[in-house]
Amino acid sequence: SGVEVDEEANQSEQSDSLVIGFSQVGAESEWRTANTQSIQDAIADAGHELQFSDAQQQQQNQIMAIRSFISQGVDAIVFSPVVETGFETVLQEAKDAEIPVFLVDRAVDIDDDSMWVTFLGSDFVEEGRKAGRWLVDELADVEGDINIVELQGTVGSAPAIDRKEGFEEIIADHPQLTITQSQTGNFTRTEGKEVMEAFLRSDGDNIDVLYAHNDDMAIGAIQAIEEYGLKPAEDIIVIGVDAVKGAFEAMVAGKMNVTIECNPQFGPQLVELIEAHFAGEELPKRIAVEEDMFTMDQAADLIDSRTY
Ligand code: AHR
Numbered sequence: 001s002g003v004e005v006d007e008e009a010n011q012s013e014q015s016d017s018l019v020i021g022f023s024q025v026g027a028e029s030e031w032r033t034a035n036t037q038s039i040q041d042a043i044a045d046a047g048h049e050l051q052f053s054d055a056q057q058q059q060q061n062q063i064m065a066i067r068s069f070i071s072q073g074v075d076a077i078v079f080s081p082v083v084e085t086g087f088e089t090v091l092q093e094a095k096d097a098e099i100p101v102f103l104v105d106r107a108v109d110i111d112d113d114s115m116w117v118t119f120l121g122s123d124f125v126e127e128g129r130k131a132g133r134w135l136v137d138e139l140a141d142v143e144g145d146i147n148i149v150e151l152q153g154t155v156g157s158a159p160a161i162d163r164k165e166g167f168e169e170i171i172a173d174h175p176q177l178t179i180t181q182s183q184t185g186n187f188t189r190t191e192g193k194e195v196m197e198a199f200l201r202s203d204g205d206n207i208d209v210l211y212a213h214n215d216d217m218a219i220g221a222i223q224a225i226e227e228y229g230l231k232p233a234e235d236i237i238v239i240g241v242d243a244v245k246g247a248f249e250a251m252v253a254g255k256m257n258v259t260i261e262c263n264p265q266f267g268p269q270l271v272e273l274i275e276a277h278f279a280g281e282e283l284p285k286r287i288a289v290e291e292d293m294f295t296m297d298q299a300a301d302l303i304d305s306r307t308y
Pocket of ligand 1: 028029030031032105106159187213214215216241242262
């Protein structure tokens with residue numbers, strides 16, 4: 001009967017269905033929310049089962065989540081490490097349990113790449129370079145010293161380390177550009193605002209540029225700049241990273257100059273990679289996500305087409 005056919009179809013689907021444990025960084029930014037959504041949707045659409053764990057930006061929570069995935073015997077672990085160091089032991093435990101690990105978004109600082117199948121994520125150093133190159137171009141005709149304040153991402157995280165490195169690499173060739181203050185805002189709006197308030201209190205009249213390692217901190221800082229009585233994007237150039245909707249809104253409102261894209265919507269690509277691995281394919285150890293950059297004058301035309 002029709003019922004039996006359905007059951008058979010269901011059974012064969014189930015035998016291909018994987019249990020995937022995903023240890024996510026947290027919910028600190030618009031980017032992160034979009035990333036979680038993309039991965040959850042793609043896993044559900046493919047008929048796999050997801051065990052989701054939000055680490056609330058705490059390394060300890062990630063170590064506990066991965067241990068719990070191992071003891072449950074999940075088929076695969078997807079892992080976005082909050083910081084680069086300190087995960088050797090738990091990754092070795094996953095390897096010993098023969099559970100394949102897929103690193104996404106953020107890298108770990110471990111030489112032994114046999115601990116993961118592949119790393120799918122953005123080139124954060126290049127994002128920092130893009131921010132630096134945009135600024136150098138923007139200021140090509142400006143004479144005199146330029147003071148830059150930097151809102152760093154989470155201390156010890158790959159995007160904070162790499163975005164700083166890429167940006168500094170570019171401005172190093174331009175001695176008139178100096179980073180005068182630099183502190184972490186932990187990738188959140190609240191801390192971005194608080195730290196920008198402190199920057200303004202200590203040297204408010206001498207800040208020319210804000211380089212924020214993500215848009216959420218830039219958006220928090222924009223509020224601080226306005227409350228201080230200055231005009232964001234006019235009195236202080238504002239540079240962000242991610243290209244989230246909130247950044248487009250700020251650019252359309254004339255309050256932010258540029259955002260460097262960091263694409264969080266790699267859920268479908270991730271699921272393809274996991275399935276390819278289980279089909280016996282050999283995957284490259286590093287797969288980069290392709291990205292762009294958007295300025296204030298493009299924002300109004302593009303805002304409706306943005307999907308995160
Ligand atoms: O790891 C990616 C970064 O983490 C995003 O740029 C930031 O918004 C997020 O919190």
